[in-house]
Amino acid sequence: xxxxxxxxxxxxxxxxxxxxxxxxxxxxxxxxxxxxxxxxxxxxxxxxxxxxxxxxxxxxxxxxxxxxxxxxxxxxxxxxxxxxxxxxxxxxxxxxxxxxxxxxxxxxxxxxxxxxxxxxxxxxxxxxxxxxxxxxxxxxxxxxxxxxxxxxxxxxxxxxxxxxxxxxxxxxxxxxxxxxxxxxxxxxxxxxxxxxxxxxxxxxxxxxxxxxxxxxxxxxxxxxxxxxxxxxxxxxxxxxxxxxxxxxxxxxxxxxxxxxxxxxxxxxxxxxxxxxxxxxxxxxxxxxxxxxxxxxxxxxxxxxxxxxxxxxxxxxxxxxxxxxxxxxxxxxxxxxxxxxxxxxxxxxxxxxxxxxxxxxxxxxxxxxxxxxxxxxxxxxxxxxxxxxxxxxxxxxxxxxxxxxxxxxxxxxxxxxxxxxxxxxxxxxxxxxxxxxxxxxxxxxxxxxxxxxxxxxxxxxxxxxxxxxxxxxxxxxxxxxxxxxxxxxxxxxxxxxxxxxxxxxxxxxxxxxxxxxxxxxxxxxxxxxxxxxxxxxxxxxxxxxxxxxxxxxxxxxxxxxxxxxxxxxxxxxxxxx
Amino acid sequence: xxxxxxxxxxxxxxxxxxxxxxxxxxxxxxxxxxxxxxxxxxxxxxxxxxxxxxxxxxxxxxxxxxxxxxxxxxxxxxxxxxxxxxxxxxxxxxxxxxxxxxxxxxxxxxxxxxxxxxxxxxxxxxxxxxxxxxxxxxxxxxxxxxxxxxxxxxxxxxxxxxxxxxxxxxxxxxxxxxxxxxxxxxxxxxxxxxxxxxxxxxxxxxxxxxxxxxxxxxxxxxxxxxxxxxxxxxxxxxxxxxxxxxxxxxxxxxxxxxxxxxxxxxxxxxxxxxxxxxxxxxxxxxxxxxxxxxxxxxxxxxxxxxx
Numbered sequence: 001x002x003x004x005x006x007x008x009x010x011x012x013x014x015x016x017x018x019x020x021x022x023x024x025x026x027x028x029x030x031x032x033x034x035x036x037x038x039x040x041x042x043x044x045x046x047x048x049x050x051x052x053x054x055x056x057x058x059x060x061x062x063x064x065x066x067x068x069x070x071x072x073x074x075x076x077x078x079x080x081x082x083x084x085x086x087x088x089x090x091x092x093x094x095x096x097x098x099x100x101x102x103x104x105x106x107x108x109x110x111x112x113x114x115x116x117x118x119x120x121x122x123x124x125x126x127x128x129x130x131x132x133x134x135x136x137x138x139x140x141x142x143x144x145x146x147x148x149x150x151x152x153x154x155x156x157x158x159x160x161x162x163x164x165x166x167x168x169x170x171x172x173x174x175x176x177x178x179x180x181x182x183x184x185x186x187x188x189x190x191x192x193x194x195x196x197x198x199x200x201x202x203x204x205x206x207x208x209x210x211x212x213x214x215x216x217x218x219x220x221x222x223x224x225x226x227x228x229x230x231x232x233x234x235x236x237x238x239x240x241x242x243x244x245x246x247x248x249x250x251x252x253x254x255x256x257x258x259x260x261x262x263x264x265x266x267x268x269x270x271x272x273x274x275x276x277x278x279x280x281x282x283x284x285x286x287x288x289x290x291x292x293x294x295x296x297x298x299x300x301x302x303x304x305x306x307x308x309x310x311x312x313x314x315x316x317x318x319x320x321x322x323x324x325x326x327x328x329x330x331x332x333x334x335x336x337x338x339x340x341x342x343x344x345x346x347x348x349x350x351x352x353x354x355x356x357x358x359x360x361x362x363x364x365x366x367x368x369x370x371x372x373x374x375x376x377x378x379x380x381x382x383x384x385x386x387x388x389x390x391x392x393x394x395x396x397x398x399x400x401x402x403x404x405x406x407x408x409x410x411x412x413x414x415x416x417x418x419x420x421x422x423x424x425x426x427x428x429x430x431x432x433x434x435x436x437x438x439x440x441x442x443x444x445x446x447x448x449x450x451x452x453x454x455x456x457x458x459x460x461x462x463x464x465x466x467x468x469x470x471x472x473x474x475x476x477x478x479x480x481x482x483x484x485x486x487x488x489x490x491x492x493x494x495x496x497x498x499x500x501x502x503x504x505x506x507x508x509x510x511x512x513x514x515x516x517x518x519x520x521x522x523x524x525x526x527x528x529x530x531x532x533x534x535x536x537x538x539x540x541x542x543x544x545x546x547x548x549x550x551x552x553x554x555x556x557x558x559x560x561x562x563x564x565x566x567x568x569x570x571x572x573x574x575x576x
Numbered sequence: 577x578x579x580x581x582x583x584x585x586x587x588x589x590x591x592x593x594x595x596x597x598x599x600x601x602x603x604x605x606x607x608x609x610x611x612x613x614x615x616x617x618x619x620x621x622x623x624x625x626x627x628x629x630x631x632x633x634x635x636x637x638x639x640x641x642x643x644x645x646x647x648x649x650x651x652x653x654x655x656x657x658x659x660x661x662x663x664x665x666x667x668x669x670x671x672x673x674x675x676x677x678x679x680x681x682x683x684x685x686x687x688x689x690x691x692x693x694x695x696x697x698x699x700x701x702x703x704x705x706x707x708x709x710x711x712x713x714x715x716x717x718x719x720x721x722x723x724x725x726x727x728x729x730x731x732x733x734x735x736x737x738x739x740x741x742x743x744x745x746x747x748x749x750x751x752x753x754x755x756x757x758x759x760x761x762x763x764x765x766x767x768x769x770x771x772x773x774x775x776x777x778x779x780x781x782x783x784x785x786x787x788x789x790x791x792x793x794x795x796x797x798x799x800x801x802x803x804x805x806x807x808x809x810x811x812x813x814x815x816x817x818x819x820x821x822x823x824x825x826x827x828x829x830x831x832x833x834x835x836x837x838x839x840x841x842x843x844x845x846x847x848x849x850x851x852x853x854x855x856x857x858x859x860x861x862x863x864x865x866x867x868x869x870x871x872x873x874x875x876x877x878x879x880x881x882x883x
Contacts, residue, residue: 047660054614140630145620158622209661231833258831266741433608
């Protein structure tokens with residue numbers, strides 16, 4: 001009996017070992033020493049379909065695979081040509097015409113045979129198809145609304161109009177023309193976004209939702225998809241038919257999908273990853289920052305640079321006592337942003353005085369507009385509001401979504417308010433999706449907190465995407481309930497700020513637009529003080545010395561085609 | 577026995593139905609839907625409407641539920657809302673195998689270490705062996721995976737360079753996560769085996785066995801051990817179901833493409849079909865494991881018979 005059971009246990013062991021041996025190794029390249037970049041994606045990209053991408057991981061992958069009409073210049077938010085060679089705008093600002101390169105090919109890569117098949121030229125018709133597919137309600141694209149600036153796009157996307165009436169057409173094979181609803185000085189950036197990129201009609205129609213799988217996918221960018229082990233790894237290989245292939249050095253991008261920043265850091269230190277942070281995963285964990293800065297080697301590999309995002313506290317402008325702008329001003333001026341950055345955040349963030357970050361077109365010059373830390377002035381404002389030294393100030397609530405990082409910030413800031421203003425602020429938290437529901441501008445005012453935290457990152461580097469799309473009473477989510485006639489915001493009354501952001505979107509003259517946005521920021525932050533901007537984010541990255549050139553795109557989508565690796569140095573470090 | 581097993585399996589159906597119904601209702605009751613927001617940004621109602629139409633979320637709730645059940649009957653768990661273009665079947669089939677492999681190895685490891693340690697500790701009660709194994713077991717039980725995993729990674733991958741830090745696909749990559757998981761459960765099994773064996777050796781039939789002159793070895797191996805395994809087998813059921821369907825923390829730390837993270841992330845994303853599928857699979861695993869446990873009882877204890 002015992003013997004029999006023992007034999008069975010042994011058998012189970014053997015079966016287990018067999019099961020393990022079935023787990024196969026990833027494909028290994030046979031060619032002589034390709035240049036390989038090892039990086040972390042940070043997680044599974046939810047999609048590779050440019051019409052459906054919304055998150056930074058998918059956008060990064062799409063950047064390597066699909067070209068847009070325009071792109072961003074290395075390290076700056078300036079728009080440069082990519083598929084387009086040049087573009088022009090009609091005098092009324094409504095018609096944009098893009099001339100395209102005629103040497104870009106669609107390719108299909110067969111991972112089994114390693115064969116690269118040319119499928120045909122990338123033409124203006126592919127741009128038209130891509131734009132219309134994104135707008136098609138059947139596609140159900142989250143970001144379709146970004147294209148609502150194109151004439152007829154909103155109507156078609158809501159099913160009220162026809163796709164045939166959307167304002168995009170191929171003038172000839174290599175000229176595409178967009179007609180807009182309103183003049184939009186920022187349209188060149190929109191035209192390069194993933195949702196507006198040319199898409200391969202034949203492949204999409206042949207494979208349906210599986211068209212982005214290796215072997216099926218047809219792309220036109222500097223890289224091609226070789227493998228996608230879902231939730232584990234992805235490999236891209238250089239596209240030999242790419243028009244500028246001679247200037248692409250890295251042959252293979254080997255990506256893992258590690259979701260833990262600690263693990264990513266360990267892999268980096270073990271030379272399993274060449275880079276971390278930015279588009280390459282999470283970047284060093286906060287707990288490791290002090291160690292990294294003190295380490296003679298690691299500190300040299302650390303780089304901190306600005307990122308186009310702002311962290312802010314919003315006030316519910318209709319909820320007493322925050323319906324008084326003096327109270328809001330006092331709360332904003334009592335936040336010592338630099339101290340928060342030095343003691344809590346430790347990532348060399350930039351103290352924010354106004355909403356849009358430096359680098360956004362139309363963002364006022366640093367130090368000119370906004371509110372900064374000024375405890376004396378804060379006390380004075382609170383006194384003017386009728387609460388000298390915080391006396392008689394009711395208990396108010398600050399809410400943030402559940403997160404250790406937000407909790408640390410909230411504790412630090414409520415302590416500053418207590419110290420400077422003498423007021424008690426209660427902190428509450430909610431799970432992310434519940435939190436966003438709570439903050440909707442039509443939630444009954446008694447259910448919303450007085451103050452909430454949110455962040456905003458640029459979709460395209462223009463103030464329109466900031467002051468207008470976030471806070472305009474008609475166009476934005478307006479969670480702060482600016483200009484609301486009643487506390488629950490059933491009705492809104494536009495003010496000068498709202499007129500200005502609308503006017504600035506239509507204005508053609510860049511200098512005048514800058515002026516208008518500067519005034520809008522002044523009204524939003526100094527006059528109304530609808531929000532308290534806190535800091536502008538930074539991108540914290542680590543780069544091994546053998547990655548000799550690394551560029552970040554201002555809005556994500558790092559162009560790996562422009563990166564360079566010192567192959568010998570890498571091999572030496574890895575002991576190969 | 578066969579009739580008993582068939583009856584038990586048939587009983588799975590109403591249990592799984594009720595679990596499906598409760599999960600369905602719970603998910604729809606908690607605030608926030610799958611498509612309200614992208615990051616911090618709320619989507620325009622028109623875009624949300626397109627998405628809801630695509631995934632039939634604009635149908636009446638009862639119809640959505642019936643459609644879902646019909647899908648489950650055909651083993652079609654629907655599309656994922658988050659991973660566009662992938663079906664829940666794709667996601668589960670890819671990750672469940674991985675989780676089950678890791679789970680099986682670590683379970684095997686924990687039995688291999690836990691059982692002998694527990695037996696040894698019980699036989700040498702109050703000796704140095706007993707104290708030492710109890711101490712190790714307490715440590716193993718009290719150090720959570722979130723500490724044990726990084727610790728093992730730091731020692732064996734970063735400092736000694738014996739194993740890769742993370743990843744999946746090569747047998748060597750199984751070692752650290754399996755040990756992390758296995759350490760925890762082997763400690764559990766060791767303590768339980770020790771306690772149970774100590775109790776059994778005081779039973780009357782053990783005295784009888786000794787009285788009829790059997791060797792100590794025959795008494796322990798032939799009589800005591802088998803019965804002392806009943807509590808161990810009882811806890812093995814839920815452990816088995818738990819590790820086989822994936823463990824969030826260990827899979828996260830070692831970047832293993834298993835099913836564990838879907839239990840957590842699908843709820844955060846309100847990815848209803850994935851929530852439903854993971855819950856169902858976990859429930860099924862628990863039900864099956866408990867059935868196995870009950871069947872095992874019959875082999876371990878001759879007094880237990882199922883009609």
